[in-house]
Amino acid sequence: MKPPQYGLHLAEAFAWMSTREAQSIHAIVTDPPYGLKEYTEIEKRKLRAGRGGVWRIPPSFDGCKRSPLPRFTVLDETERSALRSFFAEFATQAMRVLVPGAHIIIATNPLLSHLVYLPLMEAGFEKRGEIIRLVQTLRGGDRPKNAHTEFAGVTVMPRSRWEPWGLFRKPCEGRVQDNLRRWKTGGLRRVSETEPFNDVIQSAPTRPEERSIAPHPSLKPQALMRQVVRAALPLGAGVVLDPFMGAGSTIAAAVAVGYESIGIERDPSYFRMAQEAVPKLAKLATNSHISRRGIAITQDQLDFAEGLAAGPHR
Template sequence: MKDIDQFYNKITHGDSLEVMKTMPDESVDVVLTSPPYNLKNSTGNGMKDGRGGKWSNAALMNGYDEYNDNLPNDVYAEWQYRNLREMYRILKPDGAIFYNHKWRVQGGLIQDRSDIIRDMPVRQIIIWQRNGGINFNKGYFLPTYEVIYLIPKSKFKLAPKANRYGDVWKINQDFKNPHPAPFPFELADRVVKSTTGGVILDPFMGSGTTAVAAIAHGRKYIGIEKSEKYIKMANERIDKFKKGSIQEELNI
């Protein structure tokens, strides 16, 4: 095991599961992350529509850099569950995981991600209400929300007055971020300021939004990312934030 302070305020290049295995038990305060959704294996949205147009040009049609986002569903679910178990192991006794995912229709039936969450101690589901996307399937209404699973350890409490936010967060997507699937700064900011922990981990760091939110509130961040391209993107955004040059882009 490595000392946790070796990971502070940097993004480690590597596989999320393997890197977390090198971290000591009960060493981080908060985990905030949004993993790849395995969308290219979906049968329930426009990814496989084939009609071209706007959706055919969407960045996620090409998957992620160094990850195609197209695993067999059982393999994907097992991978994500194992990641959650590692996140939970390294949480302090008063820590919590905020795990952003998306309920999907697969084979005509909704997936509420119980295949991933399994026996994890979910305390609450937060609804992230965002703008609608594109839905070519006439069998169901246009999806306009994602979910954030709050998975705490027993001593976790919110920061003072944070419970006033409620469990439905209306926050628009980030359309200025070059990453193919970013979550907005406002969402990361709300999670960070709703907690009191000093060390924030994102094992799927992507473009660095979690790190920027941690810095904005004087916290330490730990990032893991398997794409060197996204690490470069994230570090550039972090540097710009420290210099005060992307605050307007983040609407702060």
């Protein structure tokens, strides 16, 4: 069998989408730039120099170097309003390029998800729920800044252990079955004939092996992405778009599950990273294992369990 086709484009997402033929994409799976700020040239320079800015550079623990995290709580009202406009533009472009019944699955975070969801709904997308990625993050859980000992029993925000992915659908033409026949979209692909796609996915932080192939600060794990991307095309037919592909984890997942896909990235060094990383990430095994109780579990679930056992320092 021929490997599935994919196209990578060094371009600004909205400019690319505006020239794409209308109704020619069957799903969008993406992890957009949330702060907007974190991927500006000035903030990327600070990140690459290890000097922080909007990026929180976590200290190392046990010789284990952790990835930087963007600080979303530093956004002011002007920046939040820019974020709403950004997602309004995204929603308009997405509505045009997607076929009826197509899904958008969009990574977000508990602090900002409303700024993404509202513009999508205002543009006419139906909110179909959320996929919850259960993951040990390093967000929150801190005592008040510069008063740690005075308020030793206080946590300012809960330690976050989940990541919401918004699930939206462009309205179907007619019934779901009509839409499936005509456009091959309208539903989500089941895990198997006996198991539907579930909206909670146990996940581990991205494995070091993947990070060494694609050292992008927001690289998503293949074990998660393959489940999400696979679900996005109910009949396994059509084209998946990631307009903010970073190092290409969505595209690699699409190749691994046998789907056609297109990735857009405007940063030349992340674009080159994706060109090299996609075939390598796509080839990685995310094996199933059999648990002690005889239940098939994925590598991601194993990593997740190990992460819980190791505590939040991983």
